[in-house]
Amino acid sequence: MKLAWAVEIAGTGASVPEQVVTNEDFARRLDTSDEWIVQRTGIRERRIVGPNESTLRLATEAGRGALASAGVTPDQIDLIICATITPEHILPATSCELQHALGCHPVVPAFDLQAACSGFIYGVITAAQYVITGMAHNVLVVGVECLTRITDMEDRSTAVLFGDGAGAAIVRASRDPQRSLLAGRLGTDGSRAMLIWVPAGGSREPASARTVAERLHYMRMRGREVYKFAVTKMEEIIAGTVADAGLTVDDLALVVPHQSNLRIINSACRRLGVPQEKVVINIERYGNTSAASVPVALHEAWEEGRIKPGDYVLLVAIGGGLTWATALLRV
Numbered sequence: 001m002k003l004a005w006a007v008e009i010a011g012t013g014a015s016v017p018e019q020v021v022t023n024e025d026f027a028r029r030l031d032t033s034d035e036w037i038v039q040r041t042g043i044r045e046r047r048i049v050g051p052n053e054s055t056l057r058l059a060t061e062a063g064r065g066a067l068a069s070a071g072v073t074p075d076q077i078d079l080i081i082c083a084t085i086t087p088e089h090i091l092p093a094t095s096c097e098l099q100h101a102l103g104c105h106p107v108v109p110a111f112d113l114q115a116a117c118s119g120f121i122y123g124v125i126t127a128a129q130y131v132i133t134g135m136a137h138n139v140l141v142v143g144v145e146c147l148t149r150i151t152d153m154e155d156r157s158t159a160v161l162f163g164d165g166a167g168a169a170i171v172r173a174s175r176d177p178q179r180s181l182l183a184g185r186l187g188t189d190g191s192r193a194m195l196i197w198v199p200a201g202g203s204r205e206p207a208s209a210r211t212v213a214e215r216l217h218y219m220r221m222r223g224r225e226v227y228k229f230a231v232t233k234m235e236e237i238i239a240g241t242v243a244d245a246g247l248t249v250d251d252l253a254l255v256v257p258h259q260s261n262l263r264i265i266n267s268a269c270r271r272l273g274v275p276q277e278k279v280v281i282n283i284e285r286y287g288n289t290s291a292a293s294v295p296v297a298l299h300e301a302w303e304e305g306r307i308k309p310g311d312y313v314l315l316v317a318i319g320g321g322l323t324w325a326t327a328l329l330r331v
């Protein structure tokens, strides 16, 4: 996809739970170690929701932040897209609850989008279509997860990987044609759907005392296979998106990747020749927060002054589905 109209990310926000869980905390009760986790993933600690926190609360805080930074009031929002695999409830969509929580007009369309770790970028590209066609002017896109609510904390192969958080952005028509989303790619390979999945709790196998006893309501992942796919796909879609926009990888000022595994990010970026200082990394503090990962990293990069006017910034993610997504912005 190459856009003919100027669409921008006008502001961002983020929210993470207060509670920090370190690798040492896991090592005290599981057969794992700080050394294994850091070496294999880059993660040192993650944020975990407490009993009074949930997806809606994190999404609301991140949404408020994005509204404030874009200078947009809740009544100016005319579409809400919430990307999550851990909604507040199975029904209604978290985006509906979010509309009310933020004080947006009680007529504004709102829907959830399920594309796992690629969800936020899927949301941004979807929002851009609404802006381009004139169906919406100010779209709130949120990526939010409480992944620890569907993580088996007794399973060392997944427990140490995931964390909770939310990030948000306002997508709208750009007032400066130089400042725009330039290109983006969305993709899915459903033949790999069962590499990351939650066996029970859906219509195929509804929740029951048996599924809970067998821990089938928790996420399962065939990590090594996802890893191999992600390294190759990340390299391919970064190169492809940059080419779609008529640029080269050297033109990029910053890459904001999904924080799944430091080795995946480093390996793809090394093969493409993107130097480390141009890559946003915060996995050591948050782990893998799926749909929240890219918008939290983007928000932090903006807050830290790592993004300057005129920069080419590339967002990239690969996740459950398997799905993948990129968005190349001139900011």
Ligand SMILES: CC(C)(COP(=O)(O)OP(=O)(O)OC[C@H]1O[C@@H](n2cnc3c(N)ncnc32)[C@H](O)[C@@H]1OP(=O)(O)O)[C@@H](O)C(=O)NCCC(=O)NCCS
Pocket (backbone or CB within 6 Å): 031, 032, 033, 036, 037, 040, 041, 117, 156, 157, 158, 160, 196, 222, 223, 224, 225, 226, 227, 230, 260, 261, 264, 288, 318, 319, 320
């Ligand atoms: C999950 C991941 C970190 C595992 O790293 P890996 O190098 O592939 O490790 P493996 O799964 O091959 O396991 C190697 C060994 O470590 C063990 N191990 C797994 N988790 C462990 C842990 N937390 N602590 C210590 N040992 C662990 C395994 O049991 C295995 O032991 P074995 O060789 O005796 O069977 C890695 O595969 C990964 O990041 N995958 C991609 C995840 C991803 O990108 N997800 C994105 C979508 S959400």
